Amino acid sequence: MADLHDRWVAERHHEHYYKLAKKLNYRSRASFKLMQIDERFGIFSPGDAVVDLGACPGGWLQVAQERTWPNGKVIGVDLRYIRPIEGVETIIGDITEDSTMAELLKRFGGKADVVLSDMAPNIAGHYSMDHARSVNLCMYAVNVCDRILKKEGKLVMKVFYGDMMPMLLKEVESRFQSVKVHSPDASRDTSSEVYVICQGFYAKTRVRVAPKVEEKQPEFKAKGGFI
Numbered sequence: 001m002a003d004l005h006d007r008w009v010a011e012r013h014h015e016h017y018y019k020l021a022k023k024l025n026y027r028s029r030a031s032f033k034l035m036q037i038d039e040r041f042g043i044f045s046p047g048d049a050v051v052d053l054g055a056c057p058g059g060w061l062q063v064a065q066e067r068t069w070p071n072g073k074v075i076g077v078d079l080r081y082i083r084p085i086e087g088v089e090t091i092i093g094d095i096t097e098d099s100t101m102a103e104l105l106k107r108f109g110g111k112a113d114v115v116l117s118d119m120a121p122n123i124a125g126h127y128s129m130d131h132a133r134s135v136n137l138c139m140y141a142v143n144v145c146d147r148i149l150k151k152e153g154k155l156v157m158k159v160f161y162g163d164m165m166p167m168l169l170k171e172v173e174s175r176f177q178s179v180k181v182h183s184p185d186a187s188r189d190t191s192s193e194v195y196v197i198c199q200g201f202y203a204k205t206r207v208r209v210a211p212k213v214e215e216k217q218p219e220f221k222a223k224g225g226f227i
């Protein structure tokens, strides 16, 4: 019974943001997750240069474009084609491939103030496999930071929560002054998804190799809860 009720609440919640996105001309309800994160953590400033990984259909790109206006520079990368957004550049490609990374470095031409990643793997329905794939994509987002993020820059990335979280947090804690795990109201209906908010990049020159999915770490206990 509790399950049914929870599902009903989640569906209403989902529908609320879905309708709001339609009404306000945002391409996805995910836009509200990023707005809420920005309101809480102060991610964007006018004129910022932003890289958005896993950007299709473009809800986060719209928010980044609005919040870095005027003079912001926003570029989105996705496996899938993104319908054009005024003032936003896009690259179709897989960020796990060197050719996409090279294209991003070439097209971006400079350093980013903010790296965003809402990348999600194709859901296999096998919880620990989906979690491991999600962590793997996060490691590629961290690699992008190593290549392109300015000193003091920020990273916001989505991850499906699970037992590899401490390994992922360790990676970002070694690179950023502040790391918080957060679940914005707009994402509360998707129980396993959380956002890792990283601020104050140290900008050390180090390029890590993303862990392979099979190299899953043994049991860890996540420290602290979500805020």
Ligand SMILES: C[S@@+](CC[C@H](N)C(=O)[O-])C[C@H]1O[C@@H](n2cnc3c(N)ncnc32)[C@H](O)[C@@H]1O
Binding pocket: 027, 028, 030, 031, 053, 054, 055, 056, 057, 058, 059, 060, 061, 077, 078, 079, 080, 093, 094, 095, 096, 118, 119, 120, 121, 137
């Ligand atoms: C939840 S959607 C992003 C929604 C987007 N933030 C928005 O607001 O419209 C996740 C996206 O990640 C992309 N993605 C997954 N793996 C990727 C990869 N290796 N390289 C680039 N994009 C990837 C998927 O194609 C998908 O469009």
